[in-house]
Amino acid sequence: MLATVLHAPGDVRYEDVPEPVIQKPTDAIIKLSASCICGSDLWPYRGLNAVSQPLQMGHEYCGVVVAVGEAVKTVKPGQFVVGSFCLSDNTCPHCRHGFQSSCEQVEFMTGAQAPYARVPLADGTLVATDGMPDDDLIPSLLAVSDVLGTGWYAADAARVRPGSSVVVVGDGAVGLMGVLAAKQMGAERIIAMSRHKPRQALALEYGATHIVSERGAEGARVIKDLTGGVGADSVLECVGTQESMSQALESTRPGGSIGYVGVPHGVTFDGQQLFFAQRNMLGGPAPVRRFLPHLMDLVLRREIDPGKVFDLQIPIADVSEGYKAMDERRAIKTLLRV
Numbered sequence: 001m002l003a004t005v006l007h008a009p010g011d012v013r014y015e016d017v018p019e020p021v022i023q024k025p026t027d028a029i030i031k032l033s034a035s036c037i038c039g040s041d042l043w044p045y046r047g048l049n050a051v052s053q054p055l056q057m058g059h060e061y062c063g064v065v066v067a068v069g070e071a072v073k074t075v076k077p078g079q080f081v082v083g084s085f086c087l088s089d090n091t092c093p094h095c096r097h098g099f100q101s102s103c104e105q106v107e108f109m110t111g112a113q114a115p116y117a118r119v120p121l122a123d124g125t126l127v128a129t130d131g132m133p134d135d136d137l138i139p140s141l142l143a144v145s146d147v148l149g150t151g152w153y154a155a156d157a158a159r160v161r162p163g164s165s166v167v168v169v170g171d172g173a174v175g176l177m178g179v180l181a182a183k184q185m186g187a188e189r190i191i192a193m194s195r196h197k198p199r200q201a202l203a204l205e206y207g208a209t210h211i212v213s214e215r216g217a218e219g220a221r222v223i224k225d226l227t228g229g230v231g232a233d234s235v236l237e238c239v240g241t242q243e244s245m246s247q248a249l250e251s252t253r254p255g256g257s258i259g260y261v262g263v264p265h266g267v268t269f270d271g272q273q274l275f276f277a278q279r280n281m282l283g284g285p286a287p288v289r290r291f292l293p294h295l296m297d298l299v300l301r302r303e304i305d306p307g308k309v310f311d312l313q314i315p316i317a318d319v320s321e322g323y324k325a326m327d328e329r330r331a332i333k334t335l336l337r338v
């Protein structure tokens with residue numbers, strides 16, 4: 001079959017690869033209903049993560065099960081499923097604490113920018129729907145797999161509560177999903193930091209009450225003004241740079257919480273500063289499996305529409321154009337039709 005392979009920075013090809021097969025009794029093979037490109041795919045695409053060998057790309061997925069290994073019990077061929085980008089057994093102590101992304105058997109999904117994909121640890125990773133979802137819900141169900149699950153985790157880790165004041169640092173797809181999550185969790189004031197008109201518009205649609213385009217010290221000052229002079233209760237850091245992490249720390253009130261889900265690149269902390277700052281911090285790869293049933297339910301009941309974050313939809317054969325569009329920030333997030 002044809003699938004997406006990254007050969008070197010900037011060099012993405014849709015080319016022939018072996019079809020996925022059951023390798024372990026705990027595997028499933030799914031036929032994807034749609035696939036997409038993640039902001040984190042841009043790190044190796046931009047050469048910021050080393051590419052030492054050709055990589056089969058793609059870790060966000062939903063689709064129909066076509067085969068399962070003999071040990072798989074919770075899903076069967078013909079069922080529509082959504083899975084997390086983190087593969088987990090969902091039975092070990094970390095999984096039982098709701099941190100499936102730290103599962104004792106954790107693996108990370110690959111090879112999902114393709115018509116078919118192998119999902120290891122199928123029982124602990126996949127959640128099936130009752131029937132076949134309507135076609136128009138596919139983008140939103142696909143979003144649950146990573147980008148919504150990650151934005152949701154950022155809000156959960158930042159302890160967003162009814163009435164909270166929230167700042168979202170980063171106007172990429174995950175930041176926009178963080179806005180959606182904060183709104184669903186009952187935040188009263190949701191401040192989205194963004195300088196881009198189309199992203200500001202989507203943030204407002206998802207529930208942002210304020211847009212702040214200033215950054216750095218000026219951005220922190222504007223946020224203090226909007227939060228009674230103290231900073232926000234909850235801050236979602238959805239970028240992963242030193243600048244965005246500093247922005248998050250400066251935008252949180254003492255005793256407030258930061259949920260950080262941007263994969264850090266070059267971020268360092270000063271121990272003394274952190275000590276006197278008195279912020280709660282929780283981050284990491286999102287344990288999407290914890291949130292999957294609830295988020296799938298919200299989508300299926302049409303209470304949320306995270307699929308709107310895909311502002312570019314192209315055939316998967318044009319995947320290299322999709323990477324280019326996201327790299328040049330012409331697209332927030334690209335959906336690949338398979």
Ligand SMILES: [Zn+2]
Nearest residue numbers: 090092095103
């Ligand atoms: Zn586990």
